[in-house]
């Protein structure tokens with residue numbers, strides 16, 4: 175019997191964990207992501223200013239492992255301690271972790287999946303050049319590329335992005351996905367010519383704008399020279415300012431950082447902002463994954479369990495185990 179061909183859509187930690195586990199069980203995997211590389215919210219942005227290389231982990235800040243399985247994966251990927259007991263970061267950047275996990279997987283990057291067509295056992299994935307797709311706008315004209323057939327499809331995407339893809343096939347799932355809630359997070363990446371008078375990380379203060387801030391350049395293996403900071407708006411602040419522009423968000427969050435330092439900050443040598451519409455999970459699904467063995471479709475992501483990277487790993491691994499079962503069981 176030939177091995178099952180499985181499409182995994184989304185190459186964040188959940189999709190990577192799912193793809194690796196299925197491949198280890200003998201499946202032939204094709205992994206799709208709209209990003210230029212694997213990683214999703216495990217992300218690192220690079221820039222240059224005043225002749226200095228700059229680097230910012232603008233998504234997840236540090237990872238912790240409760241289970242031995244996730245601890246072993248982080249060790250395998252070369253994660254290093256930073257910022258307190260049990261906290262680990264990717265080196266030379268957070269994005270190094272998913273890049274290492276993606277090695278040996280058949281990853282189709284920079285492709286935005288627009289539809290899943292066909293039927294169980296013969297699914298077809300439709301996808302477009304991701305650079306042509308604008309969030310919240312209609313899809314560009316043209317016929318998306320067609321790939322398949324696949325025996326099964328695993329979707330490891332935030333719920334709002336997964337819902338339209340599964341709705342035609344699993345009509346009961348969108349309502350379950352609608353009950354899941356992820357908070358937005360505005361993130362400012364700023365570099366300064368000299369050290370700021372602040373500790374390496376800051377927690378939120380009551381009613382403050384900042385949800386978390388860290389001297390990213392204090393993490394191991396980062397480029398020497400500039401003082402690089404990541405400043406995240408808290409969930410309430412980010413929600414209230416969701417439609418603001420980077421030009422509004424950058425001075426607001428840097429002023430909040432200055433207030434924590436007790437003085438006006440010097441002008442940054444570099445400043446940029448990234449809006450995460452989906453960052454940390456506020457209301458999870460409450461089960462490790464969604465899987466319909468008759469449809470041979472499944473959903474995974476941190477949002478199934480909790481807002482931490484380990485939950486994405488657990489969810490992806492759980493979906494792979496469910497998909498590897500003989501497919502006579504009832505839907506989960």
Ligand SMILES: Cc1cc2nc3c(=O)[nH]c(=O)nc-3n(C[C@H](O)[C@H](O)[C@H](O)COP(=O)(O)OP(=O)(O)OC[C@H]3O[C@@H](n4cnc5c(N)ncnc54)[C@H](O)[C@@H]3O)c2cc1C
Nearest residue numbers: 184186187188208214215234235236287453476482483486
């Ligand atoms: C600002 C921020 C701070 C965080 N801090 C921490 C922290 O300190 N510690 C911690 O443990 N966790 C933290 N997290 C959470 C952690 O990053 C996530 O739990 C984890 O990375 C989620 O992985 P995932 O695979 O479930 O989802 P994602 O990483 O979101 O992966 C989904 C993937 O799907 C792709 N995709 C979406 N739609 C499509 C489509 N139509 N076609 C193709 N591809 C598509 C995306 O490009 C993405 O790569 C943070 C997250 C954010 C945003």
